[in-house]
Each structure stands twice: as C-alpha cells, then as structure tokens.
Amino acid sequence: MRFTFKTDYDQDIRIVKHGGYVWSYGVLLALLALAPFVLSSYLQSQMVFVFIYAIVGVALMILTGFTGQASIGHAAFLAIGAYTAGYMQSKGIPFVVYFPLAAVLTGGIGVIVGFPALRLHGIYLVIATIAFGLIVEEVLARWESVTHGNEGMRVKALDILGWVMPRDGAAFYVLTLLTLVGVLVVALNLLRSPTGRAFIAIRDSETAAKSMGIDLAGYKVKSFAISAAITGLAGALFAHKMSFISPEMFTLLLSIEFIMVIIIGGAFGLHGAVMGAVFMVMIDPVLTELKDGLPGAAGRFFGMAGMKGAIYGLIIMMFILFEPLGLYGRWLKIKLFFQLFPLYKKATFKRQKTYVKSERNR
C-alpha cells in the first residue's frame, strides 16, 4: 500500500495525488487516442456515445451526486443543446460560436429551472424535473418554425472553420474525447474550489451548510446552471453524432438512462460517471453479441424485443439492492482488497442504514 507523505497543505487539494496517477491516466488517454485506428467503425461510434453519455454523467454527478439535487429531466437540457446547435448551424453560424453558445443558452435555461427548484427538495424535485422534461419535449414538437416539429431536423456535418468532421470519422471521435477530458478537468477543479465544497456541504446537510454561512439558493442555482451548461455541450455533440434530431429522442426514458449512468457508476465520484457511461452504452453491443453468438433458444431469448428494457430495469434494481456504491465502489473495494491483503474487512464499506427517516417534517 502506498502512503503519500504530505509536506505541504496544497497536497490535500492537488488534482494528481501522486505520480502513479499520471502514468495510469496517461496510458489510458493514449490508448483511447489510438483506439480509432484499431476499433471497428461500429465500436468507434459506440465509443463516441460513451463519451457523450459520460459528459452528461459528469453534469448529473455535479448536480445529483455532489449537490444532492435529483434531476430526471436532463434529456431536456440535452435537447436544448442539440436544437441550439442544429438551428444555429442551419443559420450559418460557425461551430466555434454556437458550441459555447449552446452551453450558455442551456445554462441559462438551467438557471430558470433552478430558481423554482429552490423551494423543492427530495421527491418533489424529482417530479418537477420530470414535468419540466415532458413540457420541453412537447414544446419541441410544437414550435415548428425552429424545430420542424415531429418531422425532426437534419444536422449537417460538423465544420470547424472549414475543417469538416464527418460523424463517423476519427477527428469527431477525438473532438468528443477532448471535450470529455476538458469537462472532467473543469469538474475536478470545480469540486476542489470553494464552490465545489459548498455543493458537497449542501448535499450532506442543508441545515449545517446554511449555518456555516453558505448561500443555499445561490449555490443550488449555480449547480443547476453548471450541470445544464455541460449537458448543453453534450447536446451539441449529440446532434452532430446523430445527424438527425427529433423530439421523440429526448424522452423521459433518456433522462432515466442518464440517471442510471450515475447510479450504476456510483454516485459519489467522477469515475462513476465514466464507468456508468461505458456500462450503459456497451449493453447494446453485448446484447447483439449474445443474440448472434449463443445457439438456438438462448440466442432467441436475448434477441426478444424489449430485452434491453428488461435488462436495464433488472440491472438498476440489482445495483441498488446489492451494490449501492456502483461500479466505482466495487472497483475501490477490489483495489483495497489487494492493497490490504490479507487484512481486508468487509465493514470498511458498510453502508449506514437508518430507521426510516422522515422527510415529511422538513
């Protein structure tokens, strides 16, 4: 087991805790950068979806995982980002302008959603964000002058100052990868700043945070805005990846998939967002593989219509019942097991269970 000897207070908030991380993440990044030359075009395109889901996952992690404000309406933010990109591109605005603008606009909508959300908590917030998502979906279907309604909208290939990036190309892959890395670095820095610490304080106890002088309203709105803005970025990339967007892509089910990303990954660290995204997106190829690979009845079983939904439902229940810390939690347990071998204690990660805590009297 490695012990970092601390000689400086700054070491506590340093992003890279010790040199080992530089190596492991450097190698991971190098492998990911080389992936387009190795992977089949199908897998490469799945990887792009992994990155997009991971960006949304990071956004949700900031809001739900770190600030404790649940949202089942992030598909709506994704849609706003996607439609902003599509509409502005069709008006001839260049990518370098509309990409940040998608984030700014979605962030603005996030503020508008955030203000009413101040008065709500827990289950009411979940319901309100669902309602918000459904209303946005309906607006997209009806505001035909901008969104072309249910017919959907074509999005041309991405074009950075004359450099056209087709949606299946390696350049687009690298662009999404860089966006994800950028978003992760921003999130890491945010979380070690006073703002991020305030978020975590609000999550752990609103009363305690308030009595320490944290402006609850301000930070909750900030959290919504940041989360929405990051999702807006993902939305712009999503629009270019799909090359066609229509309101029925951004349903409640997509919002639930995003929440599943962070639940499956483990809603307490940014690793979780990425791991969850890998898991969620890669279910599809694995299912296809099972369908074609297994002989006879077993193959037909996995090929049944609706199998994906059933597996999603089952997985989410299983994770909450048996591994509430998600994939990243499992990874930490495995790591600790080998670090402490043979002294690993199960109780290290024991989750405290409370007798049904009433939220009614809050």
Added chain:
Amino acid sequence: MLDFIQQFVSGTALGCVYGLIALGFVLIYKATEVVNFAQGELMMVGGFFVFTFIGLLGLNYWIGFALAVLGMAAFGMVTERLIIRPILGYPQFSIVMATIGLGYFLRSLAGMIWGTDDLKIDTPFSDGVLKIGDLVLAHDKLSVIVATLILCVVLYFFFLKTRMGTAMRATSENMLAAYYMGIPVKTVVSLIWAISAAVACCAGVLLAPITFIHSNVGLALGLKAFPAAVLGGFGSIPGALVGGVIIGVLETMAGFYLAQGWKDVVPYLVLLAVLLLKPAGLFGLQLRKKV
C-alpha cells in the same frame, strides 16, 4: 353546454383513473415514505392479468376481475418483500430509482409475455350508452366513476372501522411508535402494498374498455397521476381522488377547447404551479419541523 357536460363526464372518468393510481401512490407514501414510480405499471400488469383470465381463459367478467385483483394483491406483496423491504431506510432517491427500475422491468416483461399489440376485452360495459335527453353517456365511462365511488367508500370504512385499517393509519403516522405498540409493521406494510396494487388493478380493469391494454399504458397514465397526487397534497387520500378528477377534467377540457398540444402539457403546468405556489396541495397538511 351539451358538449361541456359530455366532456366533463369523460374528463371525470379519466380523472377517476388518475385518482385511483394516485391513491396507490399515496397509500404507500403515507405508510413508508416510498414513492412508487411503478404504480402505473402495476395498473398495466393488472390489465394484462384480466386479459389473461377473461380474454384467454374465457372466464366470466366478474370472476376474472376478482381473480386479477387477488393476483395483483399477491404481486404487490411479493414486490414489497423482494425489492422495497431490503432498501427501506436508504436515501429516498435510491428507492425512487429502484421503483423506476421495477417499472422499466415490468413494462418490458409485459411486452415480452403478452406482445406489444393493443389488446381488448369484452366487458358488460363495453358498448352500452345511457341517454338522458340529448345527452349520451357511454357505460364504460360511467362504470369507472361508479366503481371509483364504491371503492372509496369501501376503503374509507376499512381505514376507519377495522382493526387492520387502524393499524395502517398508526403505521403511517409514526412507524416506530406503531412498532412499540405491538403493531406488526412489516405485515402492515406488506398489506398496504397489496391494497395499493389491488387498487391499481381495479384502475387497469376499468380502463381496459376505454384505452385498450398495452404495455406502455402504465407509463403515460402513471406519470399523469403525479400531478393528481401533488395537487391533492401528497399524503392525502381524498386529495388524491379530488386531484385526479380535477386533472382529468382540465386535461379533457384543454383537449377540447384549446389548440393541439395543450392537452398533454396542462397537467404538468398545473403540477409545477401547485409545487411553486402551494406545495402542500389542496388537502395536504403543512407540517413544521420541530427543533
């Protein structure tokens, strides 16, 4: 005027279904503070049960109805035992996600077992109409309203007069105190889930002649039951029904008098308005935290 009454009646019928689903939420929420996002799916499964008993096995409507309600009650108890009880006491959001996962699972499973076509059953109320002067009211819609009223009266007396009903009220007031008083809290919670699933099943059966049985019907209606429950104040049983009827009537009126698209948005706009202006709802108790 005639149109208005016609719309009002069909809105009320739709609202009764929302109200019944919302009633299911409220029962469970009051007892355990779990919000069951799979309530709409329980209704859908109930509809499929009835289809199996009546459509496939050819049983009499009433026998099939009774069997389906009993089946769903058992189903609700099993669900509570397997999925909810182990995670009771975890953060509320985890439990919400577990019920969402359950809904996802049931929806896909129903699609895999019964197929994705619209299914239809013959009921005694399918085709008949009641004529009062120029007013024509379909029996299927009236049957929903009447059955909801009967169910309300039954539940009202159950909660007020029976021993088990009193135990249930005690549990929802304060689980720990109920436990100290010797009330078997676990059994009570199981039974509450059973009642809730049975009520959902009734909603499904009553709705079957109006909207057909389909694996996605639960999602659409289950979501619309949230505005109903919130409007009524989340912990109030009469509130859920009144809220359901108001939402149903508003939705039908919006579909009739306003431009296309409003129909689907109105319930959620009402929901957001209620949450912002009067979070306690119409019948909710505004409880203050004691320090």
